[in-house]
Amino acid sequence: MTAETITAATSTPATTPPTTTAATAAVSPGLIDDPAAHRVLTGDRPTGPLHLGHYFGTLRNRVRLQDQGVELFVVVADYQVITDRDLADRLAEHTENLVLDYLAAGLDPERATIFAHSAVPALNQLLLPFLSLVSVAELSRNPTVKDEIAHSRQSAVSGLMFTYPVHQAADILFCKADLVPVGQDQLPHLEVARTVARRFNERYPHADGGAVFPHPQALLSDAPMLLGTDGGKMSKSRGNAIPLGATEDETARIIRGARTDADRRIGYDPVGRPEVAGLVLLAALCQDRAPEAVAEEIGDRGAAALKRTVTESVNEHLRPMRARRADLAADRGHLRQVLRDGAERANAVADATLTEVREVMGAI
Incomplete structure (x- = not known):
């Protein structure tokens, strides 16, 4: 537990x-x-x-x-x-x-x-x-x-x-x-x-x-x-996690600092490219799609496009939950x-x- x-x-x-x-x-x-x-x-x-x-x-x-x-x-x-x-x-x-x-x-x-x-x-x-x-x-x-x-x-x-x-x-x-x-x-x-x-x-x-x-x-x-922004297991004690209660701006800042690699072509290779694959998987989970399809869509647009995709996907997926959270937090x-x-x-x-x-x- x-x-x-x-x-x-x-x-x-x-x-x-x-x-x-x-x-x-x-x-x-x-x-x-x-x-x-x-x-x-x-x-x-x-x-x-x-x-x-x-x-x-x-x-x-x-x-x-x-x-x-x-x-x-x-x-x-x-x-x-x-x-x-x-x-x-x-x-x-x-x-x-x-x-x-x-x-x-x-x-x-x-x-x-x-x-x-x-x-x-x-x-x-x-x-x-x-x-x-x-x-x-x-x-x-x-x-x-x-x-x-x-x-x-x-x-x-x-x-x-x-x-x-x-x-x-x-x-x-x-x-x-x-x-x-x-x-x-x-x-x-x-x-x-x-x-x-x-x-x-x-x-x-x-x-x-x-x-x-x-x-x-x-x-x-x-x-x-899910891997954290440093490529290790996502854990709050390691400071590499995206909290559910983070704002959209905070989420964007955390993802911008995520570790990637020098290969401009985005692919889904959890063994060979774990940091990039972790970000692709996160976007895929939020979009309810296969990670291979998300990677193919980003193609050779590089890490910056990948991080934008992840940020938009996470914020869109969590938006209703964060709205409920804000209402509940008031009481x-x-x-x-x-x-x-x-x-x-x-x-x-x-x-x-x-x-x-x-x-x-x-x-x-």
């Missing part, structure tokens, strides 16, 4: 390579025959503004799932901000702006439960029994944890960072989500959630032998990864009410799950 996105029945250990362990399903209109029978958990850390990478990678799919009739839980993972940071800087502001981007992109708080970690105590209390089900060795071998520790802003690894996948398991299992949209790099985290669910069900079954938790499946989006009280309403619904679900957990554990 990530704003880094946080966002399958096997008995394989959590440390087995994700490509062989995680049961997955593609996000597509034909995937779900009975949408209302499924529950999705997804979310982001409120560490800064969402950008085009988030939008094309996750936000659009969340709206599609919502519109298909899937029950959607979206967590603003405010507690997880401090996994790799000493301070939760401007947390309230970032949280409200995250909700603002959600609503502007099309999430409907009447159909999606949008809530913050810190507002749902029972969710976080599940972390304690879940930690007893995963070994230190398993956590230390988790490749995603290793990578996050390597890129951490902290001088030492905190206990929260180390147990981050188990906290994500609590996010997923508190509402008994059976579908979790993730990228390939998040599959090891989902495998931890699946391992926790399996081990809990084996150790603490209902009296009739029934399971408490489902084994969540990974929803792997077919959305391509910050509404954003806070969305979080309060979402927390009320999430607390009811989390309290029921925790009660069930305590009953099967004999902890009443």
Whole structure:
């Protein structure tokens, strides 16, 4: 889950390579025959503004799932901000702006439960029994944890960072989500959630032998990864992203500074010319066209024409969303009410799950 996105029945250990362990399903209109029978958990850390990478990678799919009739839980993972940071800087502001981007992109708080970690105590209390089900060795071998520790802003690894996948398991299992949209790099985290669910069900079954938790499946989006203006993965922490809330002039300035190459002929070659291909892909996504067709249209007019095309395409595509965003931003009280309403619904679900957990554990 990530704003880094946080966002399958096997008995394989959590440390087995994700490509062989995680049961997955593609996000597509034909995937779900009975949408209302499924529950999705997804979310982001409120560490800064969402950008085009988030939008094309996750936000659009969340709206599609919502519109298909899937029950959607979206967590603003405010507690997880401090996994790799000493301070939760401007947390309230970032949280409200995250909700603002959600609503502007099309999430409907009447159909999606949008809530913050810190507002749902029972969710976080599940972390304690879940930690007893995963070994230190398993956590230390988790490749995603290793990578996050390597890129951490902290001088030492905190206990929260180390147990981050188990906290994500609590996010997923508190509402008994059976579908979790993730990228390939998040599959090891989902495998931890699946391992926790399996081990809990084996150790603490209902009296009739029934399971408490489902084994969540990974929803792997077919959305391509967008490169940032420096040719690397688009990320707000790297300063190479185009925020959804940027103005048209700000968008033009960011794109003008994007890295390209000396070849005047514009083509779509993600391997040989990744910077140019990233810009072509961005324009193509905004125009809903094939990137090869966009590149052919620009032809030999060079990088300046490419950047103009990208700027016009992005601004045209985001214009309705930015208009909605401006209207919503005028009423910050509404954003806070969305979080309060979402927390009320999430607390009811989390309290029921925790009660069930305590009953099967004999902890009443």
